[in-house]
Amino acid sequence: MSKAAIEVPPKGGFSFDLCRRNEMLVKKGLNAPSFLKTGTTIVGLVFQDGVILGADTRATEGPIVADKNCEKIHYIAPNIYCCGAGTAADTEAVTDMVSSQLTLHRHHTGRESRVVTALTLLKSHLFSYQGYVSAALVLGGVDFTGPHLHTIYPHGSTDTLPFATMGSGSLAAMAVFESKYREGLTRDEGVQLVAEAISSGIFNDLGSGSNVDICVLTKGHKEYLRNHLQPNPRTYISEKGYSFSKKTEVLLTKITPLRDSVHIIEGGDEMEE
Amino acid sequence: MGDSQYSFSLTTFSPSGKLVQIEHALTAVGSGQTSLGIKAANGVVIATEKKLPSILVDETSVQKIQSLTTNIGVVYSGMGPDFRVLVRKSRKQAEQYHRLYKESIPVTQLVRETATVMQEFTQSGGVRPFGVSLLVAGYDDKGPQLYQVDPSGSYFSWKASAMGKNVSNAKTFLEKRYTEDMELDDAVHTAILTLKEGFEGQISGKNIEIGIIGNDRKFRVLSPAEVDDYLQEVE
Numbered sequence: 001m002s003k004a005a006i007e008v009p010p011k012g013g014f015s016f017d018l019c020r021r022n023e024m025l026v027k028k029g030l031n032a033p034s035f036l037k038t039g040t041t042i043v044g045l046v047f048q049d050g051v052i053l054g055a056d057t058r059a060t061e062g063p064i065v066a067d068k069n070c071e072k073i074h075y076i077a078p079n080i081y082c083c084g085a086g087t088a089a090d091t092e093a094v095t096d097m098v099s100s101q102l103t104l105h106r107h108h109t110g111r112e113s114r115v116v117t118a119l120t121l122l123k124s125h126l127f128s129y130q131g132y133v134s135a136a137l138v139l140g141g142v143d144f145t146g147p148h149l150h151t152i153y154p155h156g157s158t159d160t161l162p163f164a165t166m167g168s169g170s171l172a173a174m175a176v177f178e179s180k181y182r183e184g185l186t187r188d189e190g191v192q193l194v195a196e197a198i199s200s201g202i203f204n205d206l207g208s209g210s211n212v213d214i215c216v217l218t219k220g221h222k223e224y225l226r227n228h229l230q231p232n233p234r235t236y237i238s239e240k241g242y243s244f245s246k247k248t249e250v251l252l253t254k255i256t257p258l259r260d261s262v263h264i265i266e267g268g269d270e271m272e273e
Numbered sequence: 274m275g276d277s278q279y280s281f282s283l284t285t286f287s288p289s290g291k292l293v294q295i296e297h298a299l300t301a302v303g304s305g306q307t308s309l310g311i312k313a314a315n316g317v318v319i320a321t322e323k324k325l326p327s328i329l330v331d332e333t334s335v336q337k338i339q340s341l342t343t344n345i346g347v348v349y350s351g352m353g354p355d356f357r358v359l360v361r362k363s364r365k366q367a368e369q370y371h372r373l374y375k376e377s378i379p380v381t382q383l384v385r386e387t388a389t390v391m392q393e394f395t396q397s398g399g400v401r402p403f404g405v406s407l408l409v410a411g412y413d414d415k416g417p418q419l420y421q422v423d424p425s426g427s428y429f430s431w432k433a434s435a436m437g438k439n440v441s442n443a444k445t446f447l448e449k450r451y452t453e454d455m456e457l458d459d460a461v462h463t464a465i466l467t468l469k470e471g472f473e474g475q476i477s478g479k480n481i482e483i484g485i486i487g488n489d490r491k492f493r494v495l496s497p498a499e500v501d502d503y504l505q506e507v508e
Contacts, residue, residue, distance in 0.1 A: 100371065103371075104365060104368045107340065107341075108361070
């Protein structure tokens with residue numbers, strides 16, 4: 001219980017001491033670590049009964065596809081889901097953390113979680129890390145006050161929209177939404193439109209690909225359609241089969257026993273090539 | 274924990290080797306309202322009296338039985354505010370366990386962590402022990418379980434147990450009535466009868482609380498209407 005002599009920064013505000021140190025290191029010639037951008041197409045739209053979220057399933061590491069079928073639609077609460085673009089680890093960790101906080105909150109209040117609560121927890125966390133947590137999210141859910149759809153940017157700003165897209169394929173997907181979205185879509189029309197938007201991202205953006213994941217959220221009910229569309233099937237086995245040459249015949253078997261003792265000649269001749 | 278001026282513990286040994294503060298805490302528990310728990314073959318039931326200080330108190334605002342996770346519930350005897358603090362801490366510990374290991378916390382682990390918290394308050398500077406004993410009911414992969422945690426931080430697994438004012442009568446009653454292969458519904462009836470033994474006044478769904486957890490592994494507190502139904506079955 002003794003008072004330790006730790007230097008505590010003044011309460012409130014940000015401490016930018018490490019930023020100066022980073023700048024100094026870069027001047028001295030240090031290569032600052034670059035961020036791995038994972039291309040993605042994620043979308044969300046509000047339809048008459050709730051919210052539909054969609055995402056592609058490609059995770060990239062530069063020019064390589066790291067995961068052909070990853071899950072980008074994350075669970076936040078039974079009635080709230082979140083699509084994540086940006087650094088995969090950041091989106092996973094941040095949505096996991098907020099999901100945990102909301103579970104605790106639900107236990108304390110005895111009520112269903114609200115989308116604005118998830119929104120505020122996410123944006124305050126991202127803001128406090130000043131954009132270094134590279135997570136761009138599309139948050140959607142249906143709660144007591146109705147269906148909600150929000151976008152959250154890595155620096156902590158948010159938008160509330162009837163339809164939204166994020167990620168490297170967002171322009172391709174937004175083009176589809178802007179031309180075909182209207183209010184009061186039915187569930188099937190909404191799913192169709194989301195699938196089209198994601199497919200547009202998959203085919204026109206290098207950073208997005210593989211399959212389409214969709215999540216339909218309505219009052220008191222959720223439908224997670226994993227791999228709803230698979231426009232890029234991967235055949236692993238050649239249909240013709242592989243033909244290998246016949247096994248070679250064994251003509252002779254000779255076993256040479258190991259020597260019991262070996263004499264080491266120091267300074268001997270080098271081995272001939 | 275505690276102000277820096279109080280770096281010494283207020284809970285100190287007596288010459289006879291007892292921790293008097295803990296004895297007093299147990300006395301506080303013993304003068305609290307009766308609560309009990311019964312472990313059935315396919316679930317656990319916990320129950321408590323809910324005697325309010327006046328008829329003017331809104332009984333719907335008081336909930337003595339709380340859930341710690343979806344499959345673990347808890348009831349107490351003793352000081353209500355101390356219980357509230359423990360419930361908050363336990364819920365957080367359960368959620369931290371889940372974040373770390375991505376599995377629901379086993380009942381024994383949660384009981385152990387709660388007991389650790391209670392023990393810390395008997396050995397830290399400037400704090401007093403908690404004035405509650407808890408009955409933790411849970412259903413996990415090991416099946417239905419019932420644990421009692423005391424202010425000292427010791428915990429025991431019980432097949433059936435009672436705490437509070439009427440503890441000796443209640444325990445005697447439970448010893449007579451308990452069978453290993455009891456079903457959850459029978460256990461609820463037994464719990465009601467045990468509470469009725471020492472109950473002053475008219476028992477109803479408004480002045481007792483019952484929490485159950487069955488094979489579905491979902492802990493829930495019965496509504497007053499459901500409790501009244503069980504009461505009618507018992508009569």
